[in-house]
Amino acid sequence: MADPWQNEYDFAVQVARAAGAVIRKAGEEEIKVQTKSSTVDLVTKTDERVEKIIIGSLKEGFGDGTHCFIGEESVSKGEPVILTDKPTWIIDPVDGTTNFVHGFPFVAVSIAFAVNKELEFGVVYSCLEDKMYKARKGKGAFCDDEQIQVSDVKDIHKSIIISEHGTDRSVEKVTKIFSTMQKILCIPVHGLRGSGTAATNMCLVASGAVEAFFEIGIHLWDIAAGVVIVREAGGLVLDVDGGPFDLMSRRMMSANNNVIAQRIIKEIEIFPVERDDAPVQKK
Ligand SMILES: O=P([O-])([O-])O[C@@H]1[C@H](O)[C@H](O)[C@@H](O)[C@H](O)[C@H]1O
Numbered sequence: 001m002a003d004p005w006q007n008e009y010d011f012a013v014q015v016a017r018a019a020g021a022v023i024r025k026a027g028e029e030e031i032k033v034q035t036k037s038s039t040v041d042l043v044t045k046t047d048e049r050v051e052k053i054i055i056g057s058l059k060e061g062f063g064d065g066t067h068c069f070i071g072e073e074s075v076s077k078g079e080p081v082i083l084t085d086k087p088t089w090i091i092d093p094v095d096g097t098t099n100f101v102h103g104f105p106f107v108a109v110s111i112a113f114a115v116n117k118e119l120e121f122g123v124v125y126s127c128l129e130d131k132m133y134k135a136r137k138g139k140g141a142f143c144d145d146e147q148i149q150v151s152d153v154k155d156i157h158k159s160i161i162i163s164e165h166g167t168d169r170s171v172e173k174v175t176k177i178f179s180t181m182q183k184i185l186c187i188p189v190h191g192l193r194g195s196g197t198a199a200t201n202m203c204l205v206a207s208g209a210v211e212a213f214f215e216i217g218i219h220l221w222d223i224a225a226g227v228v229i230v231r232e233a234g235g236l237v238l239d240v241d242g243g244p245f246d247l248m249s250r251r252m253m254s255a256n257n258n259v260i261a262q263r264i265i266k267e268i269e270i271f272p273v274e275r276d277d278a279p280v281q282k283k
């Protein structure tokens with residue numbers, strides 16, 4: 001049977017590449033910064049503009065009303081996060097906005113596609129490095145058309161682990177995050193890293209540069225595309241307590257294998273976060 005979502009997949013790659021070119025260009029100009037949920041949760045005109053470009057192009061291609069869209073900036077303007085069985089695009093126009101603002105060279109466009117609430121494909125364009133990561137369910141993961149695979153390291157002492165601290169600066173949460181990092185570092189592991197973009201971090205797991213990446217507090221648009229890429233590269237994605245991964249939970253552990261995942265999970269100090277599909281009240 002012909003691949004039902006091949007057109008959508010090819011289109012997503014084209015749109016991500018075009019969006020990345022807009023981001024690169026915008027990075028050469030003056031960047032005006034605003035804040036969202038906190039003073040360190042940054043947003044720029046480029047985030048909004050690129051999301052409009054991406055959703056606009058997707059609607060031109062597939063705008064017969066059967067497709068739904070969940071985009072970071074639309075949600076921050078008050079749209080609810082509702083994932084139905086309909087074909088749904090999950091978009092982070094600029095993952096790594098803080099990096100973008102500071103000229104730190106990792107910024108990604110992340111586009112995922114889900115049907116019947118299952119992720120079908122993911123595209124992550126690391127636009128400053130000009131690397132196109134992509135994966136289609138059951139068909140492998142690729143970086144610039146070269147197939148990628150997770151690392152085969154099983155010894156935690158030979159691993160590099162990524163975690164991030166997100167944008168919540170409450171002392172209780174930051175304390176737990178750093179306590180977890182300290183425990184992992186002292187296992188000991190070879191190193192701790194973080195690129196500043198969850199989407200890129202997942203591609204680093206998928207391509208074998210690191211063994212695991214976990215974070216509490218990410219949103220579905222940060223990781224949806226990366227989830228497919230990690231799985232198709234032979235890795236696994238779990239909840240931070242070792243249970244099944246839940247796209248809406250804002251908790252995610254991705255690893256090259258279960259030995260590494262379980263060893264890290266033992267050290268994670270979990271703190272509560274509001275789910276992405278929590279009913280919209282306020283804003
Ligand atoms: O805001 P944004 O730059 O799109 O996304 C952020 C990045 O992915 C960062 O690595 C992660 O630590 C944050 O949790 C995300 O919110």
Ligand SMILES: [Mg+2]
Nearest residue numbers: 092095096222
């Ligand atoms: Mg993001």
